[in-house]
Amino acid sequence: MANTISIFDTTLRDGTQGEGISLSADDKIKIAQKLDLLGVHYIEGGNPGSNSKDIEFFQRAKGLQLNAKITAFGSTRRKNSIAEHDSSLLRIVESGVPAATLVGKSWDFHVHTALQTTLEENLSMIYDSFAYLKRNDVEAIFDAEHFFDGYKHNPEYALSVLRKAQDAGADWIVLCDTNGGTLPTEVHDIVSRIRSELNAPLGIHTHNDCELAVANTLAAVQAGARQVQGTINGYGERCGNANLCSIIPNLQIKMNYRCVSDDQLQSLTKTARYISEIANVHMPVAQPYVGNAAFAHKGGIHVSAIMKDSKTYEHIRPELVGNKQRVLVSELAGQSNIISKAQELGLDVNAGNEKTKVIMERIKELEHQGYQFEGADASLELLLRDAFGEMQELFKLESMKMLVEKTSGCMNAEAIVKVNVDGQPIYTAAEGNGPVNALNNALRKALEPFYPSINDFHLSDYKVRVIDEKGATAGKVRVLIESTDFKTTWSTVGVSNNVIEASWEALVDSIRYALLSMNKIDNAHEEPREQHGLVNH
């Protein structure tokens, strides 16, 4: 088992130090369950000594049947005190976790500046704290804070810190690049040297301040580290922690180490997206391995080549991490992009086909008008299905009216829509804190009686840009709307001289796509709820 790497996830602890990330105890329980399915070995739940939310988490986590070890986080005992009396250490033991991580200083500068104590006292703090954990039968992990900076400034002292933890019985010694400023060659060199000095197994904990956290982690593993600490999607303080979503597939697919099972690896994309939804943080489309664009092809040459053999422009098969290939349609692309997109939808299409020529012309014309389908898969799919006669008309829009008023600081928006479902006219109105919100509310209110599943998804992003800059406010705008049902996301586009009309178009596409493609409509459509009559008035 020399090539097995222990995955230590700290999304719930270090991850929550990231800007805009805040998780409730309930969120943490949900995430812990997903992490366990992914197969990580340690799940650091938080700091039971710092807040009641974390205490609640550890309480509830005891009831979960997990394979992973739930771990608690804390610091070495306070200076000039006794470990047995340290409330933070006591709470860790009381939380009943099988394993705990203690952070301690290994950079002399920090001992002086931040702790404001002596180098000797810091060594005692480390020894006492680990001896205390081991007396209480807790697996003990030492996070040697700022280890690389410390080692570069004072290698003897940094090493003596590690030795103290080892002597006290620490089960893992984890070298931390806390400020994220170390280079991969330095990490490799320093970890190799430490490897030869210690018996305890080593771990690595890096931050992404130089965009090198993943590379530094791999370098440490190549130099002998056997535990990897990181977070899902790289959440964490400042530029984030090392991203496990890149590290796990790199180690397992590219470097022949074993982290999780192959089946578990296939749940990586799903897990990353689920956690980004719970954390309510937008996942960058370009995120390696798990992002929506990670295997998306835009350049015409690329697309024609991947249709011959996907290995030409893909470094791995996307299925290995549960992601999938996408072909983006854009001005840079040729016909091959559209054909492969249509084939993906199971439509009978090929280069010679008459319908293909017609739809190509239509897309070219729309792109000329300012539509952009590479960021609007769902609108493209509707267009293709439409051209192939596979579209079902769910509702018809008769008219809409919008009133926005501002008087003495107060702003108000109202939308009035007239929709027709199966010959039944629905005339309704709603307000909102902005025009698009009011429109969205009115349209949903009109359709909900017929399609109650409309409540299963919502809009998650909204973007506007002027296409034709010559006119600016008189120019055309393109609106992109992203929607989600918490499992997948889809994007739709609208173009008009009028931002309200363009938003309306993208909004309608989003709803049509969701209702059609998610196969949620059949039952609902046949039995519209009785109360819809009430909504009309």
Place this chain on the structure above:
Amino acid sequence: MANTISIFDTTLRDGTQGEGISLSADDKIKIAQKLDLLGVHYIEGGNPGSNSKDIEFFQRAKGLQLNAKITAFGSTRRKNSIAEHDSSLLRIVESGVPAATLVGKSWDFHVHTALQTTLEENLSMIYDSFAYLKRNDVEAIFDAEHFFDGYKHNPEYALSVLRKAQDAGADWIVLCDTNGGTLPTEVHDIVSRIRSELNAPLGIHTHNDCELAVANTLAAVQAGARQVQGTINGYGERCGNANLCSIIPNLQIKMNYRCVSDDQLQSLTKTARYISEIANVHMPVAQPYVGNAAFAHKGGIHVSAIMKDSKTYEHIRPELVGNKQRVLVSELAGQSNIISKAQELGLDVNAGNEKTKVIMERIKELEHQGYQFEGADASLELLLRDAFGEMQELFKLESMKMLVEKTSGCMNAEAIVKVNVDGQPIYTAAEGNGPVNALNNALRKALEPFYPSINDFHLSDYKVRVIDEKGATAGKVRVLIESTDFKTTWSTVGVSNNVIEASWEALVDSIRYALLSMNKIDNAHEEPREQHGLVNH
């Protein structure tokens, strides 16, 4: 100058292969000018053989006075043809660029599968194409596509490809990790071997599919590469290209290489944010070096330590890259930026000044609400002038009302505004093809009699972005408006839950700025035209 690294920016070419990135010729000109100020050595503008937008860019770029070399991109000649007759190569030469990059195959698998030709013919294609560029006195850069994959499969052939380009006179041989699947140790090993085989200087071009593009670039430089290809913010196909915003500071601050001047390095953050605004792509807060959270501290221990010495939790001084420290619990905004801006305007400001504290508080509060003054100089200037009592009230807004109506395909927008100039109420209405256009028309109609110079400028760009992603259509939006009088441009910002209100705010700022700062108001204001009475009714 052994430690000088040539920076080759391909934001305008490879960067536009990224999902959701589409740049007009005008956008490209603006970005090229910023890249030149940053000090990059090469700016790849696009592919003159592929579309008319790029041809327009190269035409207009000739008129720019840049230090950087504008370069064109293309492929080696088509198989079984003659370089002199290759329309793509002809257009590169015709575009008049001083340097050009040609991509060619170096992986035998690609020669067979994608090009569908013989290994011999591929070598001739490379030789002929570079010989042709050199006969036309163009600096010639060879992008050896899929070099690392090619070398791993068939090292002899991959090397013979490079030798052909060198023999034909190529000035740079750039090794590309096109699929982004190579590891830093492999890159270092392969580049070192190639370095000993060739005389031509080497470059490196990596992609981020394993989250290793930056590390791979650094590894190649350590092995002897002297040109680095990448994009601002790492834009590019799939997971993006190597991110120059991380590579440049890593090379220059950490590794003692020389890329740009220290002053230019300080413009890095500003440049990255400007380009993300032009591309209308959200910049991740956690982006290394240039992100809004790159030097933001949240953890309690971290914050108390950085108050003692910022080196405790910062790997570099943020000012080196033009970024700034932020403390998320109690915002310490970049006072120096504001002070230098105010001094630029001739306002009496310094760190001890009471007014400065008040305005700092106000700006902090607005930034907290979602305003961003980075891309809205004119709004910031109005705010500063306002705080220093230097603002003249030109007009007062009493109310506005907006009606948007859509019936059977026809869309209409009307705006009704009530404005007060010097105690005179003006109540007027106008229509437009969209709500912002209608508002702009109504406001200008109301003000024109008092300020006829309002006709000397117009809006040139309009952008909307959701700030608070939680609510999407119910969330806050930020509107950026750019205006021009054909000599200069200025930008203003508005924030609201309501896109109309945010637009209105930015619109009003744009007009106030123009009338005030351009000293166009004095005469007009004293002698309002007689006919303004007519306009009111």
